[in-house]
Amino acid sequence: MTKYSAVIVDDHTLLSQAIATMVNTFDKFKVLYTCKNGQELINKFTSSPKNIPDIVLMDINMPILNGIEATEWITKHYNSVHVMALSVEDDNATVLRMLKAGAIGYLLKDTDKDVLEKGLLETVENGFFHTKKVTTLLLESLSGKSEETVTLKERELTFMKYACSEMTYKEIADEMFLSPKTIDGYRDVLFTKLNVKNRVGLVMYAIKNKIYIP
Amino acid sequence: MTKYSAVIVDDHTLLSQAIATMVNTFDKFKVLYTCKNGQELINKFTSSPKNIPDIVLMDINMPILNGIEATEWITKHYNSVHVMALSVEDDNATVLRMLKAGAIGYLLKDTDKDVLEKGLLETVENGFFHTKKVTTLLLESLSGKSEETVTLKERELTFMKYACSEMTYKEIADEMFLSPKTIDGYRDVLFTKLNVKNRVGLVMYAIKNKIYIP
DNA sequence: AAATGAAAAGGTGTTTTTCCTGTATAAATA
DNA sequence: TATTTATACAGGAAAAACACCTTTTCATTT
CATH class of the missing domain: 1.10.10.10 (Winged helix-like DNA-binding domain superfamily/Winged helix DNA-binding domain)
Incomplete structure (x- = not known):
């Protein structure tokens, strides 16, 4: 059986390794490697075509090159690679920025293992996924209920x-x-x-x- | 072979499950269950003696009952249970408060899988462990360089x-x-x-x- | 019963913040 | 050229915040 390949990007080594271990238990997925930040990911991508995965599990808050910037880069250069955001930051602005950057899914870190597996599958196979909570955030945001993004000089x-x-x-x-x-x-x-x-x-x-x- | 039993406490379900999966791959450890916060842990402890593990892997920032409070409770009621703190919070005050509460080890989330395994072993077998970075923080703190802890009513x-x-x-x-x-x-x-x-x-x-x- | 000590509250005065309504000026834009 | 636009600045009044020092109240201890 061909497995989908995944990459985990998170500055907390222990967490990326843990998530990698978990994703490897999923039937349809195999983790290629893990990265500490966006820059490492870009380096990996550009060093060999073998390093291009089907899906990237991306944390947002990272040093050097954060999740949003990295996602923008992937969207621009490797449009076929799906990016699933994975973060504790559940405020409207962050979710929106991540989706605008090209992330096709958004998972909060307080979701369940099964939801992650289901989410990964939906993302690679149907091209879209996010949890209910995120949907709510999105709707709130689109309906103008949330604070509009104010730009400060x-x-x-x-x-x-x-x-x-x-x-x-x-x-x-x-x-x-x-x-x-x-x-x-x-x-x-x-x-x-x-x-x-x-x-x-x-x-x-x-x-x-x-x-x-x- | 008898394995040591472990419990993971973290409000981020996905992370506790991921860490659980990882810890289960360690030769000498087996995860009994995971909890979302200190209160859940206390409920587990008090509901059955079978739920008392050898070691608790404890996050610090949690809703309802946080890691420090939970550790204090364990130290008071189940002194034989080792608590290893696991957190991104690497500021002096937090480390100190956690160790004062009775935690016997302190791991930052950006450590390595192998360090976790080694740390868990040292903790259950020798009764003490923490990473170098934490040692540095401790030394700084003890040498009076850091602000003294003020207790608020x-x-x-x-x-x-x-x-x-x-x-x-x-x-x-x-x-x-x-x-x-x-x-x-x-x-x-x-x-x-x-x-x-x-x-x-x-x-x-x-x-x-x-x-x-x- | 007296002393102690913490928590709550009062008095008084100064400083800072907050909230108005305006003016001026240079730079970008229509 | 006329018109926004961003930036810098003013006066004055009212409301909070801040500082310091005293008194009451009440429970605990001696």
Whole structure:
């Protein structure tokens, strides 16, 4: 019987090895190799055609080259390779970004072994799969119920990072060589833009959107 | 050959199953069952003596009852059961808290399959194990380089969680059925205790120490 | 019964934040 | 050229946040 070939990409060695072990127990799948990040994967792909799998199981948060960037690259260069995202990040924005990048399936790490097997099969054979929870997220997002993706300007991002420190706005103004009143402006705009009430709201937004990493 | 029995505790079903599959490939180990959180583990332990394993592989960040609390419980009630912590959280405080709670080993999720196997064996047979990286963290911590662990009271913890929301102190007071002045007091005490300047400092402390998980 | 100590609350004053409504100016765009 | 657009800045008022110091209340200990 011909098995589908799979590749696992996750920066946590233990997890990628564990998942590899598990996928190898599936009837229809065989793991070719595992990678620590997107760059390693690209290296593998470009070094030999034998390294091109049927499906890539891709984590999102990885150092060097993350899952979204790696997926974009695969979509561009190896369109026949299916990418199934695998992550604990179940917020709308991440799911959407991953699907936009070309991922054909999205699995949350809290799903079941059988769901993974079923998902892998559906992905390679029918070309689409994702869990119910993800479907819900998608629908929410498409129906506009979720917070629309706000794009922050460079200057606003800089301010946000300072806002996550214990500095007063006065101090931030000094640091950014701006008048305190300008800083007031940034703050007010961001409050409206991000729909938050106060500085704690800003901080939380920054953390959730990885603008500031604690 | 008698195998050592192991239990995996991780809120990510897929990961606990994957690790279980992997541990089952180890010569000397057999997985009894997996759990989603500390509470489930306690239920298992108390429901039947057959459910008491030789070793518990414990994740730290879990809903309901986290790894530290669960480890404390095991140390208290089933002292003969070894606990090996397994987490991506490699900051000093977490490692220390886990070891203080009674964990006998600490593995970072980015270690290797073979290291896990070796670690499990050393833990059940010699009673101690941890990776080099953890040793370094420990040494740093013991040499006083890291911030000393401040213990917060239950009430203060509750307040901290509210402080991480967009509520004003007045609103927090209402929610906690206390006078705004009392809340002022909590805030002032925590500012001193945690050595922070303002509410952003509180929020950051809460996040870094997993008092509040965004 | 007196002392201790923690938790809760009050008083008072200062500083910072928040929320308005405006103005100015250079650069990009229609 | 006219018109957005982004950026920088102001004044003033009200609301929170912050700081510090005192008092009450109540349970535990001596």
